[in-house]
Amino acid sequence: MSTYVLKRIITIVPIFLLTTLLTFGMINLSPVDPAEAYFAAAHIQATDEMLEQKRHEFGLDQPLFIQYVNALIKICQFDFGISYVTNKPVWEEISSRMPATIQLTIGSLLIAILVSVPIGFLAGIKKNSGIDHFSRFLSFIGASIPSFWLGYLFIFFFSVKLDLFPVEGTGTWKHLILPSVTLAFPLIALYTRLLRASVLENLQESYVLFARTRGIHEKIIMGKHVLRIAISPMITGLGMNLGNLMTGAVIVEAVFSWPGFGRLFIDAIFNRDVPVIQGYVLLAAGLFLISNLIVDLIQLYIDPRISRKERQYQ
Amino acid sequence: MKAKLRDILKSQKVIVICSLILCVLFLITIFAPWIAPNEPIAVNLTHKLQQPSLDYPLGTDHLGRCTFSRILYGARISIGFAMLIFISALSIGLIIGIIAGYKGGWVDQLLMRFGDGLMAIPSLLFVLGFVGIWGAGLKQVILGLILVQWVYYARVIRGMVLSLKEQNYITAAIISGSSTWTIMKKHIIPNVLPSLAVMGTLEMGWAIMNLSSMSFLGLGVQPPIPEWGAMIHEGKSYIRTHPALMIYPGLMIMLVVVTFNLLGESLSERFGVKRR
Numbered sequence: 001m002s003t004y005v006l007k008r009i010i011t012i013v014p015i016f017l018l019t020t021l022l023t024f025g026m027i028n029l030s031p032v033d034p035a036e037a038y039f040a041a042a043h044i045q046a047t048d049e050m051l052e053q054k055r056h057e058f059g060l061d062q063p064l065f066i067q068y069v070n071a072l073i074k075i076c077q078f079d080f081g082i083s084y085v086t087n088k089p090v091w092e093e094i095s096s097r098m099p100a101t102i103q104l105t106i107g108s109l110l111i112a113i114l115v116s117v118p119i120g121f122l123a124g125i126k127k128n129s130g131i132d133h134f135s136r137f138l139s140f141i142g143a144s145i146p147s148f149w150l151g152y153l154f155i156f157f158f159s160v161k162l163d164l165f166p167v168e169g170t171g172t173w174k175h176l177i178l179p180s181v182t183l184a185f186p187l188i189a190l191y192t193r194l195l196r197a198s199v200l201e202n203l204q205e206s207y208v209l210f211a212r213t214r215g216i217h218e219k220i221i222m223g224k225h226v227l228r229i230a231i232s233p234m235i236t237g238l239g240m241n242l243g244n245l246m247t248g249a250v251i252v253e254a255v256f257s258w259p260g261f262g263r264l265f266i267d268a269i270f271n272r273d274v275p276v277i278q279g280y281v282l283l284a285a286g287l288f289l290i291s292n293l294i295v296d297l298i299q300l301y302i303d304p305r306i307s308r309k310e311r312q313y314q
Numbered sequence: 315m316k317a318k319l320r321d322i323l324k325s326q327k328v329i330v331i332c333s334l335i336l337c338v339l340f341l342i343t344i345f346a347p348w349i350a351p352n353e354p355i356a357v358n359l360t361h362k363l364q365q366p367s368l369d370y371p372l373g374t375d376h377l378g379r380c381t382f383s384r385i386l387y388g389a390r391i392s393i394g395f396a397m398l399i400f401i402s403a404l405s406i407g408l409i410i411g412i413i414a415g416y417k418g419g420w421v422d423q424l425l426m427r428f429g430d431g432l433m434a435i436p437s438l439l440f441v442l443g444f445v446g447i448w449g450a451g452l453k454q455v456i457l458g459l460i461l462v463q464w465v466y467y468a469r470v471i472r473g474m475v476l477s478l479k480e481q482n483y484i485t486a487a488i489i490s491g492s493s494t495w496t497i498m499k500k501h502i503i504p505n506v507l508p509s510l511a512v513m514g515t516l517e518m519g520w521a522i523m524n525l526s527s528m529s530f531l532g533l534g535v536q537p538p539i540p541e542w543g544a545m546i547h548e549g550k551s552y553i554r555t556h557p558a559l560m561i562y563p564g565l566m567i568m569l570v571v572v573t574f575n576l577l578g579e580s581l582s583e584r585f586g587v588k589r590r
Contacts, residue, residue, distance in 0.1 A: 016434070018431030022432065031449075083387075140576065146530075146545070152560050179337055247442065251530070269533065277447055281439060281443040285435045
């Protein structure tokens, strides 16, 4: 099992290298000259000399390969450069905004799991019942509703009409509810659907039949065996979806004026603040890879069949 | 013949209804200038923020533009560009998938590993990053969406080509001296196209949703061009007094995306095509 874990960790390295290469290529192929972008973001009319000096400072006069290696070394030290707009290190900017985004994503993950596990599970056990139809409806609407629109609908009904929650901003738990539910909606759709399909599939397995013939109580079979194994694809979905969650957060933060790093990113796009953009993309890709790794490891713990399969291959 | 048609209509209710809705939408996109009662970008400040009337079926926005006409024209932008994204991504994916699957070896490895790298970055995040570095604008958003999308087609097509290559009739065609190009045209492409059509239906919803998300953030379609996401962006300031400005365009996005998704689902169930 430990070799599997080690192997899984090592596979991350080349993929992350590829993503750094992609972002590096994207920046170098773009028509934007970082030196010009720097002065434009700072609202300075630059002379040719100043541009030349800045290019030298950024190391743009060196060969591409050297530039890439230098960038890579810096990235490994969490040094993503300095924001053109605020002149602060990008890492500092991002990490100061991180708690708000983490709060939001954890809130929505909790809501998504609390809602989708019971619905998906019951829908799977009671196929074609009322709850099953409801779950299918929910997963269709959830997958097709634009989250920014949903956010404004929530604001309209719950803040403007009913005055239950504040329109925007942070502070109390009440501020967290509407944005988290908005962000959770597509996740609820996906998880409900995954869990339902997986429960249905597992009910056909011979271990269920075996447990039934042994006279084990139906509740124990469902709760202890089926749910435990059926939840596995949902956990994969969770890992796969963390990236969507991060981009979803960008939109939800824009709707609710949530001060997380999604907002920072949008501002950076409008200001052409290349280091912040690059830092955000790399960080998000890194988080995405690591979360997928963690999800795989959790699955290994939950479903013992995976590690057994791995051992067979070795 | 008639009975058969009725059977199909009955058993494939969802497919028939969705196709009908889509046909209506396509007609709207084509005939928008003839259906729309007003110019979508004509500013008339004396008529601003009006309630629905005969002249303006859904009222007017903060610049006195007809909401109904803007929604009709918006269908043009959303569906038109989603088609453009779909067709471009599909063509790139088709070419690269076929090359990777048919040639195999290091070409295959190189192309597929490049695809893995692209897929390691969450797709919308890649588009945001791409737009951030190359500058905001419709062209960049569309290019970004195509860039993240072709990988999925390429992977599916490569898989299909790999299994097709093993078929006896392909071997027979090679032995009988057909050129690679003929084999592609006559045997491989016709075989992969049906599955791609199903996949494409699902992807249309994706493209429309993401295009409008980008426009909502102010990165894609720029005002005054009517696009549903951009309309919500403009209407959000009037949420307290005129919520209709933001509700109608959102309903349209949802209607179109639900229709495409339902149709894609039903088609893939019917023809046994796997989702990505």
